[in-house]
Amino acid sequence: MSTNPSTNHSAITDTVSLFAGLPMFILTEIPLRLLSTTTTHLEANPINFLLGHTAPDALVDSGDRRDPPQCSPETRDSILREIKKWANSREGATLIFWLFGSAGVGKSAICQSIAEMFKRKGLLLGNFFFSRNGASTGRSNGDRLLPTLIHQLQEAIPETRSCIQNPIRRDPTIFTKTRASQMAVLYVEPLKKLKIRGFFQRHNVDLWKKVRLVVIDGLDECLDTDVQCDLLRVIAEASKALPIPVRFFIASRPEVRIKDTFYSHSSFHTVELRTIDLDQDQNARQSVSRFLLDEFAKIRKIHPYLHDSWPSEQVIQTGHSTFTVRPTVSAVQSSR
Numbered sequence: 001m002s003t004n005p006s007t008n009h010s011a012i013t014d015t016v017s018l019f020a021g022l023p024m025f026i027l028t029e030i031p032l033r034l035l036s037t038t039t040t041h042l043e044a045n046p047i048n049f050l051l052g053h054t055a056p057d058a059l060v061d062s063g064d065r066r067d068p069p070q071c072s073p074e075t076r077d078s079i080l081r082e083i084k085k086w087a088n089s090r091e092g093a094t095l096i097f098w099l100f101g102s103a104g105v106g107k108s109a110i111c112q113s114i115a116e117m118f119k120r121k122g123l124l125l126g127n128f129f130f131s132r133n134g135a136s137t138g139r140s141n142g143d144r145l146l147p148t149l150i151h152q153l154q155e156a157i158p159e160t161r162s163c164i165q166n167p168i169r170r171d172p173t174i175f176t177k178t179r180a181s182q183m184a185v186l187y188v189e190p191l192k193k194l195k196i197r198g199f200f201q202r203h204n205v206d207l208w209k210k211v212r213l214v215v216i217d218g219l220d221e222c223l224d225t226d227v228q229c230d231l232l233r234v235i236a237e238a239s240k241a242l243p244i245p246v247r248f249f250i251a252s253r254p255e256v257r258i259k260d261t262f263y264s265h266s267s268f269h270t271v272e273l274r275t276i277d278l279d280q281d282q283n284a285r286q287s288v289s290r291f292l293l294d295e296f297a298k299i300r301k302i303h304p305y306l307h308d309s310w311p312s313e314q315v316i317q318t319g320h321s322t323f324t325v326r327p328t329v330s331a332v333q334s335s336r
Contacts, residue, residue: 046165046168046169047154047161047165049168049172050147050150050151050164050165050168051151053143053144053147053175054138054144054147054148054151055128055134055137055138055139055141055144055145055148056148057134057137057138057139058127058128058129058130058131058134058137058138058139058144058148059127059128059129059148059152060112060115060116060119060124060127060129060215061116061119062129064134064137065129068108068112068129069106069108069109069112076106076109076110076113078281079110079276079278079281080110080113080114082276083097083099083110083114083249083276084114084117086247086274087114087118087211087213087247087249088211089211090209090210090211090245093211093247093274094247094271094272094273094274095239095240095246095247095248095271095272096235096236096239096247096248096250096271096273096274097247097248097249097250097273097274097275097276098250098251098252098262098273098274098275098276099111099249099250099251099252099275099276099278100251100252100253100254100258100259100275100276100277100278101253101254101277101278101279102253102254102278102279103253105278105279106278107217107218107251107252107278108129108217108218108251110251111129111215111217111249111251112129112217114213114215114249115127115213115215118213118215123210123211123212123213124156124212124213124214124215125152125153125156125212125213125214125246126148126149126152126153126156126214126215127152127214127215127216127217128144128145128148128149128215128216128217129217129218130142130216130217130218130219130220130221130222131218131221132218132221132223135223139221140221140222140223141222141223142222142223142224142227142228142230142231143175143179143227145216145222145231146179146182146183146186146187146231146234147175147182149187149214150164150182150186150187153187153190153191154190156212157191157194159194159199160190160191160194163189163190163193163194164186164190167185167186167189168186174186179230179231179234180233180234180237183234183235183237183238184238184241187238188238188241188242191242191243191244192241192243194243195243195244200243200244208244209245210245211245211246211247212244212245212246212247213246213247213248213249214246214247214248214249215249216248216249216250216251217250217251218251218252219231219232219250219251219252219258220252220253220255220258221252225255225257228255228257228258228261229257229258229260229261229265232250232258232261232262232265232267232268233261233265233267235248235250236265236267236268236271237267239271240270240271254277262275296310296311
């Protein structure tokens with residue numbers, strides 16, 4: 001059966017004309033529908049939207065951080081006293097404290113102790129414990145830090161919630177903006193608005209004069225070094241703008257880029273920095289030595305077959321500078 005080519009061509013042309021507008025309709029309709037769904041979700045529950053950008057497992061009391069490092073009563077006494085004195089000083093104290101040292105010197109143990117202490121007092125405004133092994137939980141992702149601190153702010157000061165949630169409703173893309181913008185809009189501005197409204201003057205004035213603390217441990221374990229430096233710059237700028245006394249306690253290894261940002265970037269030119277180098281702290285070395293000698297003496301009593309000269313001086317010297325010996329001590333004691 002023969003077909004007329006001109007008829008076929010006409011039919012094809014008519015078909016193309018009939019559906020010519022359809023692809024454009026489909027491409028524009030789907031994003032509008034998705035945007036409508038996102039907006040509805042935000043209106044219903046902006047808190048969940050914020051939570052989706054946080055890292056709950058990075059918090060001081062997270063169940064994911066099993067057996068977090070702790071400072072024994074016999075160790076780090078002088079350092080803990082110095083940090084507490086700094087954090088509790090109302091006037092003239094620096095806004096940012098950088099604790100640094102090589103791996104294993106006890107930075108995380110100090111951060112854990114300080115965070116727990118201020119949490120018990122109700123003065124821990126925020127905390128985040130980075131871990132390079134925590135990719136699946138967001139603990140190595142620097143983009144999770146600020147949303148996590150913002151969420152903790154609205155939990156610690158519920159009066160900031162509307163000031164945090166309304167901007168998220170208005171702009172669902174807020175967490176794709178610069179970190180400086182996130183910190184300004186969702187952290188600094190809510191506190192400024194409360195101050196303008198007279199909240200801090202009307203509600204327990206003495207309480208709001210007390211210093212709030214933000215503890216950030218293991219910044220070097222954030223996997224993106226550019227993000228590490230940007231976070232420091234953002235924190236430095238925010239610390240100068242906050243209307244209530246807030247101090248930032250940051251611990252990390254003395255990586256070159258972190259060190260350069262602290263000492264050289266313009267954001268820190270007007271921010272006085274307090275530091276402790278754990279690798280050079282003689283009091284800390286003596287405290288660790290005292291702890292190890294006491295613990296090894298307890299082990300010798302439990303296991304009488306051990307000679308009085310155990311362990312070797314080399315082990316004690318190793319323990320002076322690192323806490324890597326402590327898990328072994330604990331394991332031997334628990335084997336009684």
